[in-house]
Amino acid sequence: MATLDLMSISKSFGSAKVLHDISLAINDKEFVVFVGPSGCGKSTLLRIIAGLEEATSGQIMIGGEDVSTAHPVDRGISMVFQSYALYPHLSVYENIAFPLRVQKMEKAELDARVQQAAGILQLTDKLQLKPGQLSGGQRQRVAIGRSIVRNPKVFLFDEPLSNLDAALRGDMRVELSQLHRSLDATMVYVTHDQIEAMTMADRIVVLNGGRVEQFGTPMELYHHPKTKFVAQFIGQPN
Numbered sequence: 001m002a003t004l005d006l007m008s009i010s011k012s013f014g015s016a017k018v019l020h021d022i023s024l025a026i027n028d029k030e031f032v033v034f035v036g037p038s039g040c041g042k043s044t045l046l047r048i049i050a051g052l053e054e055a056t057s058g059q060i061m062i063g064g065e066d067v068s069t070a071h072p073v074d075r076g077i078s079m080v081f082q083s084y085a086l087y088p089h090l091s092v093y094e095n096i097a098f099p100l101r102v103q104k105m106e107k108a109e110l111d112a113r114v115q116q117a118a119g120i121l122q123l124t125d126k127l128q129l130k131p132g133q134l135s136g137g138q139r140q141r142v143a144i145g146r147s148i149v150r151n152p153k154v155f156l157f158d159e160p161l162s163n164l165d166a167a168l169r170g171d172m173r174v175e176l177s178q179l180h181r182s183l184d185a186t187m188v189y190v191t192h193d194q195i196e197a198m199t200m201a202d203r204i205v206v207l208n209g210g211r212v213e214q215f216g217t218p219m220e221l222y223h224h225p226k227t228k229f230v231a232q233f234i235g236q237p238n
């Protein structure tokens with residue numbers, strides 16, 4: 001079970017408070033989108049969940065277990081970033097295998113995991129190529145493959161499609177939704193793009209100025225916005 005519970009998370013950088021007492025209960029296998037304007041704290045919240053940044057106060061529970069002080073590697077979480085950070089000199093195969101090499105996984109299991117991820121992401125015939133020989137969408141899939149092989153319980157995506165052109169972004173949205181259905185995992189997806197949020201999410205968290213404006217299904221937000229900000233941001237006049 002990969003429920004994700006955020007309990008009263010706050011974060012300050014020096015005297016600047018950027019997250020204010022955020023509490024959210026995310027269900028197992030749910031696809032939740034954090035949406036909000038630039039600077040509202042989306043990446044900071046995601047980095048705190050991943051363990052890359054420490055909350056000033058509050059707790060994070062995964063599957064009912066407190067991971068607030070756990071090392072990032074021990075949280076069962078994988079994060080996919082906006083910039084893919086692939087190794088240009090390594091093949092697609094080795095880029096995907098990289099986290100397993102670091103774990104010193106034995107060869108047969110490593111190969112099985114890489115092949116499985118490549119199959120899901122339709123990269124099976126690209127495994128011997130270098131990242132420079134791939135399209136933008138294929139490179140993003142390699143980055144996702146590198147997350148899948150670790151069998152995380154929770155996937156975090158920080159604006160993974162914002163470097164892609166509009167047409168490709170549409171295709172990748174569909175692919176990520178399919179990926180969510182094919183994997184047994186909870187996903188948290190950050191974007192500043194309302195359309196992306198409305199089309200992909202089971203539930204949406206609207207953030208503004210480091211606070212949760214509303215947490216609900218796309219239809220709830222659209223038809224019953226709780227605040228003026230949500231109404232304007234999601235596009236329905238109040």
Ligand code: ADP
Pocket residue numbers: 013018036037038039040041042043044045
């Ligand atoms: P978003 O991802 O929604 O655009 P961020 O989480 O990146 O927003 O940033 C939220 C706020 O926190 C911004 O005002 C940003 O300037 C500030 N911030 C983020 N990281 C740091 C940091 N390491 N030091 C100081 N301020 C930061």
Ligand code: MG
Pocket residue numbers: 042043044
């Ligand atoms: Mg950000």
